[in-house]
Amino acid sequence: MNKKYTSVEMMAVAAARVLEDNSSVYVGTGLPLVACILAKKTHAPNLLLIFEGGAIGGDVKTLPLSVGDSRASFRALKCGSILDAGSIAQLGYADYGFVGGAQIDMYGNINSTCLGPHEKPKINFPGSGGGNDIASLCWKIVIVTRHDKRRFVKKLDFMTSPGYLDGPGARERAGLPAGSGPYRVITDLAVLGFDEKTKRMKLISTHPGVSVEQVMENTGFELLIPEKVATTEEPTEKELKLLREEIDPNGIYIR
Amino acid sequence: MEVFEEGSRKIIAKNDPEEHREWVLKNKPRALVDKVMGIDEAISKYVKDGDYLEYGFFGTRISMVAIYEIIRQKKKNLNVGRGGVFELDLLSAAGIVKTVERGYGGGFEVRGLGPAFRRAVESGKIDIIEWTNTAHALRLRAAAMGIPFIPTRSMLGTDTLKYSAAKVVRCPFTGKKVCLLPALYPDVGLIHVQRCDKYGNAQIDGAKVMDIEIAMAARRVILTTEKIVDTEVFRKHPERTDIPYFYVDAVVEVPFGSHPSNVPGLYYMDEEFIAEWLREAKTEEGAEKFLEKYIYGYDDFEEYLEMIGGIKKLNYLMRLEQFRETLKTPWADE
Numbered sequence: 001m002n003k004k005y006t007s008v009e010m011m012a013v014a015a016a017r018v019l020e021d022n023s024s025v026y027v028g029t030g031l032p033l034v035a036c037i038l039a040k041k042t043h044a045p046n047l048l049l050i051f052e053g054g055a056i057g058g059d060v061k062t063l064p065l066s067v068g069d070s071r072a073s074f075r076a077l078k079c080g081s082i083l084d085a086g087s088i089a090q091l092g093y094a095d096y097g098f099v100g101g102a103q104i105d106m107y108g109n110i111n112s113t114c115l116g117p118h119e120k121p122k123i124n125f126p127g128s129g130g131g132n133d134i135a136s137l138c139w140k141i142v143i144v145t146r147h148d149k150r151r152f153v154k155k156l157d158f159m160t161s162p163g164y165l166d167g168p169g170a171r172e173r174a175g176l177p178a179g180s181g182p183y184r185v186i187t188d189l190a191v192l193g194f195d196e197k198t199k200r201m202k203l204i205s206t207h208p209g210v211s212v213e214q215v216m217e218n219t220g221f222e223l224l225i226p227e228k229v230a231t232t233e234e235p236t237e238k239e240l241k242l243l244r245e246e247i248d249p250n251g252i253y254i255r
Numbered sequence: 256m257e258v259f260e261e262g263s264r265k266i267i268a269k270n271d272p273e274e275h276r277e278w279v280l281k282n283k284p285r286a287l288v289d290k291v292m293g294i295d296e297a298i299s300k301y302v303k304d305g306d307y308l309e310y311g312f313f314g315t316r317i318s319m320v321a322i323y324e325i326i327r328q329k330k331k332n333l334n335v336g337r338g339g340v341f342e343l344d345l346l347s348a349a350g351i352v353k354t355v356e357r358g359y360g361g362g363f364e365v366r367g368l369g370p371a372f373r374r375a376v377e378s379g380k381i382d383i384i385e386w387t388n389t390a391h392a393l394r395l396r397a398a399a400m401g402i403p404f405i406p407t408r409s410m411l412g413t414d415t416l417k418y419s420a421a422k423v424v425r426c427p428f429t430g431k432k433v434c435l436l437p438a439l440y441p442d443v444g445l446i447h448v449q450r451c452d453k454y455g456n457a458q459i460d461g462a463k464v465m466d467i468e469i470a471m472a473a474r475r476v477i478l479t480t481e482k483i484v485d486t487e488v489f490r491k492h493p494e495r496t497d498i499p500y501f502y503v504d505a506v507v508e509v510p511f512g513s514h515p516s517n518v519p520g521l522y523y524m525d526e527e528f529i530a531e532w533l534r535e536a537k538t539e540e541g542a543e544k545f546l547e548k549y550i551y552g553y554d555d556f557e558e559y560l561e562m563i564g565g566i567k568k569l570n571y572l573m574r575l576e577q578f579r580e581t582l583k584t585p586w587a588d589e
Binding site: 029030051052053054055061062065066067068069070071072073079080081082083085086090109113118119120121122123124125126127128129130131132133136137158159160161162165170171173174175176177250251252253 | 312313314315338340357358359360361362364365366368372373376377379383385386387388389390392393396407408409410411412413414415418423431432433434461462463464465466467468517519520523524526576578582583584587588
C-alpha cells in the first residue's frame, strides 16, 4: 500500500465521504466521529450532528472523548438529554447512524457485547451502549470496523445490534422501523454495501493496493462480488492535513 | 396483550408505580428544608448495602466524590444502572458491585476497555443484564412519569433483548410488534450539578444526559454541587430549573467534586489521572494501590485535590475546558 497515508486514515476518509451535506447523523465517539468532523470540515459543512448525551447541531471543533462531554456540545443549537437523541432517531430524523463492533456477519448484524458465552465471557466488551438504538432507529447504518476473519464471521457470538437479522423482511417482521438498515461497511481494506434483494453484504470498492482476493481472504463468510469492483479514491492532501493537524492532533486514532 | 417474546432475565429494580407513590407519601417532605450536609453523612444516611444505584454518563458531571465515598464506606452488593466508565471500574475494583443493568459498561470510550470491570465479569463476579443506553433512560422516564412500562422500537430481534427483561408484544392500537420496557425506580441517584440552593433546586449547564430522569425516578437523590447559590437565582429564572427541590434528599457542596470527569463550562476531564488508573489497574495489586492512595488515603476531598495536583492541575483543567490549553492523552501513547 502507498505509504503516504495509513489504513486508518483511509477508513476515516472513506467513512466521511458517505455523508452528504444537509443530512443528519447520530454519532458515538471513536473513528466514526473523526469521520463526521472531517465531513463537516470538507464537503458537508451543514451536517447535523446528534450526540447521545443530548448535544444537537454542534459545530465540533476538537474531538470529544465522551458522547456527553462539553466538546460534543461546542456551538450546539440544543443541549437536551439522551431521550432527545433517541426520539430524534425514533421519529425518523436521523439519516445516518454510525456504529462499530467486535464482530459483524453477512447481514450486517453486530456484536459489541462479548466473545464466548454471555454467562462467562472470554472477552467482555462494553455492550450495546447506544449501538443497538442507533442500528435500530436510524435510516442508514454505517459500520466502521477493521477487516479480518476474526471480525467478519459466519456466526456472531452475541447479536448486540440488528443488521438485516436473517435476511429480507426480517427487520420489519421483528417490529423494527420499515426501510431502515445497514447501508455501508467501511473497513481498512474496502468499502462494502448490501445487496438490495438478498440483503447480503457485497463489495463495492477496494482501497488502493488491496486486491479483491485479499478482501475475500479476510472475510469469514461468502461475500457477494460484483462484476465491476471500483478502487476507493485516495485521501487528498487536504483531508490528511485536517485529520492529522486539526481533528486528531493527539494521534488518538490517526497514526 | 399478545406476548411474542420475553427476555430471559428477571426485573431486579423496583418497578411498581403504586408502591413508589406510597413510599413518596411517607418519605419525601414537600417542605423547603435545608438539606446541606457533608458527603460522609449523605452516603451513610441514604445508601444501604444491596441498593440500586444510578449516576448518569461518565464524561458529564459524574458525582465522583459520591462514588469515592460509597467505596470508602465499603457499601456492599450494589446493583448498578446503565454501567459507566472510570467510576464503574473503580466500583468493580473495590468488589462492591453485584449486578449491572448494562447500557454501556466495561469500556473506557476512546481509551479502550476497563481492566477491573473486565476482570470481574470474566471471572463471574459481576452479573450483567443487557439493555441499551436509550432503553435504560426510557425505563427511568417511565418511572419519572409514574407509569409501569414504556414502549420502544429498539432492542427488537437481537440477543440484547434475549438477555434483558423486556417483552415484545402486539401494540393494542396499531397491531404491530413493539418492545416494552419496565419502569425503573432506583434506590439512590447520584447527580453532580454546576449550582443548586440549600433546598436542592438545581440548574444543569450543558448536556443533561439522563439526570433529570434519575432525579425524578430515584427514591433518594444525593445532589453534589460545585456551588450553593441563593434561592433567588431560581425564582428569577424558573424556566432554567432542571431539578426542583422536593426530589432531592441531600445537598453537598464540593467544588471539583466531579474530577476526573468533565463539568461543562468549568473543567475538562483529567486524562493524565485516567491514564494512571488504566496503567495501575492492569493488575489487581495495582488497582488496590490506586484505591489505597486516591480513595482510602485521605480525610477530606480537599486533600484529594492536593494529591491529584492541586491548584496547578485544577487551573490546567479549567483552561482546557476553555480551549486555552492543549489536551494531553497519555493513554494514547501507552
